[in-house]
Amino acid sequence: MADQRDTFRSIELTKIGEARWKATNVRGGETFVGGGGDDPDFTPLELLLAAIAACSAADVDAITRKRAEAESFTVTTSGDKVRDDLGNHLVNLTVTLDVTFPEGEGGDAARAALPRSVAQTRDRLCTVGRTVQVGAPIDYRLAGE
Template sequence: MSDDTLRSIELTKIGDARFKATNARGGETFMGTGGVDPDFTPVELLLAAIAGCSAMDVDLITTKRAVSTKFEVAAEGHKVRDDDGNHMTGLRITFDVAFPDGPEGDAAREFLPRAIEQSRDRLCTVSRTVQLGADVAYGQA
């Protein structure tokens, strides 16, 4: 694979059960175990990544027709432990999007379901990876 396909982050421990993720552009986000700190848990970051990826797709597609007056996305799922170990089930992404009155808003409203389908079925790298499954190799430096 070429370098232009590579995506990566560095994760650094910054406290008890707290970590900082840094991307190649210097952006940072924080995660923890979901105790008393406000940091996102890894599962919450997964949900945010799925919702954010699809939200960006849908927004880019629908904005060609009209700019939304409301754009909210909810992501949820159940963390379970069973014979397959810990994993998420019942993942659900729900869009609550509104557009202005008029022909442009009508066009965006009409296209919204198709934009969501395109993100789900083809465009969103995060949800597509979850849906298709991908091997994760573990190792030591």
Template sequence: MTDDETTGGTGPGHRRVELTRLGLGRYEITNARGGTITIGDGSSDDFTPVELLLAALAGCSSVDVDHITSRRAEPESFVVVAEGEKTSTPEDGNHMRDLEVTFRIGFPAGEAGDSARTAFPRSVAQSRDRLCTVSRTVQIGTPVEMTAEDA
């Protein structure tokens, strides 16, 4: 694989998705492995782009926390809530603020569960501070280049 080829998984490398219009306010996104998801403008049950941002925050950190804690014990319950306020200001335009990701994970009784419970808060902190590419990108603020090309 060359440096400009799109990769998948969790390692470093270029990432790419392609969006295709299905109709007014409805789109299909395809990843490099052929997976697809539909998104919309909120007029249907499709996820909106803002909901996908929240899903990406929850999903990215969940992968980190799950891999770390599940080495110790399989969780009995695993629910993560991502939420925030969509707002608009004259200086910053539309944006999200007060983003919060809350983990509610239950582990079994016993030594393995105790080990997972001990690792749980540390794994959330590691994801927030170092591991989760999505939340780290939001936290440090990365410029987004947008260009217009005539098809």
């Protein structure tokens, strides 16, 4: 069994204003979350889309850059927010990668590896995307109970 220090992940979210929160990771990194008002902060839903994109991008880049560094690399993640019998959720989730590699042998090898690397991030590697795809129960608790 894996040591919990190797598997455990957490962040702390602290209210800093009206419909605004600060997320802090264990390394001291911070990002800000808004409630969708006029502030520029990402909403929780946008953070989920960004997390899927970033996780997939990191996987694909790690595989393809062994052959050639991408000249450009953009990932767009989108979906439709709906409310139905299941409550609020996203449908039609799509991850689109737009990657350009240089001409030459290394670029050719990276282009050849790209479809397989996208399949690997979708099917096995991207923890965020895999969690969304396979689902995971969430245990909601009140502190002290």
